[in-house]
Amino acid sequence: MKIMVAIKRVVDYAVKIRVKPDKSGVETSNVKMSMNPFCEIGLEEALRIKESGLASEVIAVSMGPSQCVDTLRTGLAMGADRAIHVESSAILYPLSVAKLLKALVDVEKPGLLILGKQAIDDDCNQTGQMVAGLLNWPQGTFASKVVLDKQREVATVEREVDGGLETLCLDLPAVITTDLRLNQPRYATLPNIMKAKSKVIKKFTPQELNVDIKYDLEVVQVTEPPKRKAGVIVSSVDDLIDKLKNEAHVI
Amino acid sequence: MAAQVLRRKTLANLSAHSYSLFSKSSFSLRRLISTLVLGEHEGGSIKAQSLSAVVAAKSLGEDNSISMLLAGSGPSVQEAARVIVADSDTFMYPLAETCAKLVHLIQQKGGYSHIMATSSSFGKNILPRAAALLDVSPITDVIEISGPQLFVRPIYAGNAFCTVRYTGAEPCMLTIRSTSFPVPLTSANSKCDVAPISQVDLSTFGEDKVCKSKYVNHTSQDSERPDLSNARIVVTGGRALKSSVNFQMIEKLAEKLGAAVGATRAAVDAGFVPNELQVGQTGKIVAPELYMAFGVSGAIQHLAGMRDSKVIVAVNKDADAPIFQVADYGLVGDLFEVIPELLKKLPEKK
Numbered sequence: 001m002k003i004m005v006a007i008k009r010v011v012d013y014a015v016k017i018r019v020k021p022d023k024s025g026v027e028t029s030n031v032k033m034s035m036n037p038f039c040e041i042g043l044e045e046a047l048r049i050k051e052s053g054l055a056s057e058v059i060a061v062s063m064g065p066s067q068c069v070d071t072l073r074t075g076l077a078m079g080a081d082r083a084i085h086v087e088s089s090a091i092l093y094p095l096s097v098a099k100l101l102k103a104l105v106d107v108e109k110p111g112l113l114i115l116g117k118q119a120i121d122d123d124c125n126q127t128g129q130m131v132a133g134l135l136n137w138p139q140g141t142f143a144s145k146v147v148l149d150k151q152r153e154v155a156t157v158e159r160e161v162d163g164g165l166e167t168l169c170l171d172l173p174a175v176i177t178t179d180l181r182l183n184q185p186r187y188a189t190l191p192n193i194m195k196a197k198s199k200v201i202k203k204f205t206p207q208e209l210n211v212d213i214k215y216d217l218e219v220v221q222v223t224e225p226p227k228r229k230a231g232v233i234v235s236s237v238d239d240l241i242d243k244l245k246n247e248a249h250v251i
Numbered sequence: 252m253a254a255q256v257l258r259r260k261t262l263a264n265l266s267a268h269s270y271s272l273f274s275k276s277s278f279s280l281r282r283l284i285s286t287l288v289l290g291e292h293e294g295g296s297i298k299a300q301s302l303s304a305v306v307a308a309k310s311l312g313e314d315n316s317i318s319m320l321l322a323g324s325g326p327s328v329q330e331a332a333r334v335i336v337a338d339s340d341t342f343m344y345p346l347a348e349t350c351a352k353l354v355h356l357i358q359q360k361g362g363y364s365h366i367m368a369t370s371s372s373f374g375k376n377i378l379p380r381a382a383a384l385l386d387v388s389p390i391t392d393v394i395e396i397s398g399p400q401l402f403v404r405p406i407y408a409g410n411a412f413c414t415v416r417y418t419g420a421e422p423c424m425l426t427i428r429s430t431s432f433p434v435p436l437t438s439a440n441s442k443c444d445v446a447p448i449s450q451v452d453l454s455t456f457g458e459d460k461v462c463k464s465k466y467v468n469h470t471s472q473d474s475e476r477p478d479l480s481n482a483r484i485v486v487t488g489g490r491a492l493k494s495s496v497n498f499q500m501i502e503k504l505a506e507k508l509g510a511a512v513g514a515t516r517a518a519v520d521a522g523f524v525p526n527e528l529q530v531g532q533t534g535k536i537v538a539p540e541l542y543m544a545f546g547v548s549g550a551i552q553h554l555a556g557m558r559d560s561k562v563i564v565a566v567n568k569d570a571d572a573p574i575f576q577v578a579d580y581g582l583v584g585d586l587f588e589v590i591p592e593l594l595k596k597l598p599e600k601k
Contacts, residue, residue, distance in 0.1 A: 013552070017407045026411055094379070095388045118533065122406050122413075124391055126379035129347065133383035138464035139347050141376050144526065156467065161372040162480070162535070164470035164527045168346075171463040180533060181520065216388045216419025220401070223412050228558070231579040237592040240564065240582055248562045248579070250484070250541040251508065251598065 001111035001150070001172075002057045003046040005080070006101055007039035009064060009071040010121040023221040026121075035071050038116025040078075041178040044185040045146060046114055047079045054148050057081045059108060063100055065089050069201060076196035077188035083201040084108075086209065096206075096213045098130035103209035105135060110173065112155070117142050117177040128177035138170040142179040148172075284315040284399055287335075287357065287422075289368035289377065291345070292321055299481055300369040303429035308367055310396045310432075318363075322353055337451040344466035345373055351380035357451060358385055363422050365399070370426040370536075371480075382424045389424040390415055394431040399423070408532040408555035429480065430538035430559060470525070479528060482511030484541045485560070487530055490517035491546025491568070491586060498523045500590045501545060507597055513537065515553050531556035545586040549574025566590075 011017060012032040020027050035043075046058045060075035062068040063086040072083040086100050105113060113135075118125035132139035140146070140157030144165065147156045153172045158165050160179045170176075188196070206213055234240045244251045286308040290301040301319070308317045318333040322342040335357065341349050354366065354377070366381070368374030370392045382389035395403035400417040402425060417423045479485065486508065488501040498518070505512045513535070514528040530537055532555035542560035547553060549565070549572055557563070558577060565578035566589050575581040582589060 011407070016551070017410050019411050026407060093388050095383065095386075098383055120408065120532070123408065123532065125375050126382075126389060126391055129376065129379035130383035132347075133351055133380035138462075139376075139380065140464075141347070142372065159372075160526045161469070162527060164525060166469040167467040169465040169467050174463075180516065181526065214386075214388065214419070216417060217390070218416045218418050220414040220416050222406070223414070225405070225409060225412055225558075228563075228577055229579070231563070231575070231577070231581060233575070233581045233583065237582070237589055237596060240580055241593070241596055243580055244541070244562070244564070245598075248541075250562050 001055045002059060002108060003049060003055045003112045003114060004059045004061060004101075004105065004108060004110040005039070005043045005046045005075070006097075006113070006115045006127070007043060007060055007062050007071055007075055008036040008116070008119045008121075009033050009062065009068050010036045010119050013037055013120055019222055019224050023223055025219070025222050033067070033071075035074055036116050036119045036121075038118060038120070038178050038180075040116075040185040041180070041182050042114040042116050042176075043075055043078055043080060044183045045176075045178060046112070047186070048183065049112070049146075049148060050079075054150050055111070059084060059110065061086070061101070061104055063088060063092055063097055072201055073193075073196050074188060076199040076201075077193040078186060079192065080199075082199055084204065085201055086204045086206065088206055088213070090213060092213065093215075093217055094124050094126040094130055095216075096211070097127050098134055099211045099214075100206060100209060101127070101131045102134045103211050104204075105131075107209075112148075112173060113137070113175045115175070115177050117179055128175055132175035135173075135175070137173055137175050138168075139175045139177070140168055140170050141177040143176050144179050144181045146176060146182065284312040284365060285361075285363045286311060286315055286317045286365040286367060287354070287361065287363040288317060288319045289350070289354065289366070289374060290319040290321045291369065291371060291373045292323060297321070298371075299434060299478075300371050300429040302434040303432040304367050304369045304374075304427055306434055307393070307396060307427040307432040308365070311365060311399050318361075320354070320357065322350055334448045335451055336448055337453060339453055339456075341453070341456065341462070345377070346462065346464050346466060347376045347380050348462055348464050350377045351384055352456070353451070354378075354381040355384040356456065358422055366422045366424045368426050369429050371429070374426045378424060378426050385422060385424070387419050387422065387424055388417070389426070390417060391426045393425050393427045396427075405555075408551050409558060410551065410555075428536060430536055476505060477509070477511045479511040479513055479530070479535055479537060482537070482539055484508050484510035484543070485513045485530070485537055485539045485557070486510045486543045486545070487513035487515065487547060487557070488518055488523070488545050489515040489547035490521055492518060492523060495523040497587075500587075504543075504590055504594060507594055507599070508541075510541075510543075511539075513542075513557075515547050515550075529556075544574055544578075545590065547574050548572045549577065 012034040018027045060080040061084040115128040145158035322337040486505040513530040532552040538559035543564040565574040
């Protein structure tokens with residue numbers, strides 16, 4: 001069974017972002033970029049499944065401009081067998097990404113498609129659910145535990161939901177989106193980084209995959225959130241209780 | 252009558268937003284708006300969060316016919332103008348596969364201009380899948396509705412706001428953040444007209460095909476404490492609590508205040524508390540009257556989940572902790588001393 005993992009190149013989680021003065025977006029030039037943390041977790045899960053003998057191959061895929069190749073190389077260094085880059089300099093909203101992923105799934109026919117539950121730049125949390133709908137595959141979103149049963153061809157997924165943890169049993173092939181506690185991703189070791197240089201990255205364009213990129217969303221502007229009024233440091237518990245009671249009127 | 256009261260109060264809420272840049276008069280395009288709200292329910296009543304979606308739906312426009320879809324196996328409650336019930340064992344448990352297919356079926360028959368859900372784990376799981384079936388781009392986690400096709404949503408863990416215009420075909424699909432659309436308190440005896448209930452014709456649903464996803468079980472938090480998502484006061488503990496035994500101090504304080512208990516990712520990862528207490532970018536988003544953070548450093552990802560709280564209190568030994576930059580009241584001190592003192596000196600909850 002092949003596992004396909006979608007990964008996204010995003011602004012590093014530790015960066016303090018700046019909104020551009022012209023409000024057209026967030027400043028991303030000269031800013032550290034990394035693999036989306038949830039995608040790293042997805043790739044790690046795929047690698048563990050392969051290492052346990054339940055999958056034959058892990059394919060990392062990414063969509064976007066040429067710099068995506070850097071993120072794919074990191075994925076290959078972590079242990080993915082090969083990678084696919086769908087090159088597009090145009091903005092790709094989740095629906096387009098989902099359609100491209102479906103096209104790749106139709107080509108590669110994996111038994112499992114893993115994505116991060118959300119990208120930390122747009123925080124959309126949509127792509128996994130959308131591609132599952134397009135493929136008519138079952139979905140296990142916000143997964144905190146995945147157990148594959150190859151014989152019964154099912155994946156038992158424990159999900160983090162508002163009320164706690166929910167367990168679903170999905171027939172394969174299925175789509176899984178990862179939550180934070182699914183695993184701790186490995187670091188790419190230097191020997192693996194060297195090996196990754198000779199691994200294959202196949203390129204496609206959306207046209208080659210017969211996908212029509214849809215534009216039904218338009219970013220009007222990007223602004224900073226309203227700033228909170230500066231607070232005060234209180235000197236004691238008595239002072240705190242007094243302020244909460246008589247100034248803020250919350251207790 | 253109550254519906255009118257609700258609408259007036261909702262419009263008042265809209266104009267009170269100081270950062271709303273688009274006045275109502277700017278949308279001259281008068282289109283017929285009809286909204287389908289995906290309602291979440293449990294034990295026979297609609298979850299409070301779904302009512303936020305109704306509040307948000309009302310802000311889409313003056314003449315908006317709102318229907319609430321309740322899919323389940325059993326009776327349900329009416330709040331919206333119209334209630335659509337899909338009652339079948341297929342919906343015993345709200346699986347994305349069946350619910351998205353249901354929305355697709357209803358839209359093909361009903362032709363709504365908008366389909367909405369709250370951005371809860373239910374809405375987040377189902378709505379995008381339904382949007383893909385209907386071949387439209389959804390807009391998720393909306394915090395402000397500036398027009399029938401104009402929405403504001405947070406990006407980069409809420410460190411920026413993105414205003415997005417939907418330019419596609421109907422339906423316009425969105426999930427809304429319930430903390431941004433609070434449900435106004437209606438008077439106790441608001442006896443409005445009973446909403447007409449219609450049953451969905453499920454004969455063409457295709458129940459012959461076995462669903463490829465099966466519900467197995469779920470954990471439930473049976474607590475008398477208020478629900479974290481809409482509690483008036485939240486008391487949160489971080490990794491500095493050091494153990495789940497120590498975390499009981501947070502729970503005692505919450506009990507004294509009649510508050511809900513929250514936790515940082517670090518505290519959940521360390522196993523002090525279960526995952527549903529996590530507040531943050533990828534956990535719950537809360538906006539209580541009072542948020543008290545003990546031993547919380549204030550990482551960007553945690554702030555994303557609580558920065559809209561009215562009053563923020565932070566207690567931390569480290570005077571340089573980033574949490575103090577958002578706190579209204581900060582106390583630099585040892586939480587192991589502060590919490591017992593608070594427990595002693597706080598007034599009993601009303």
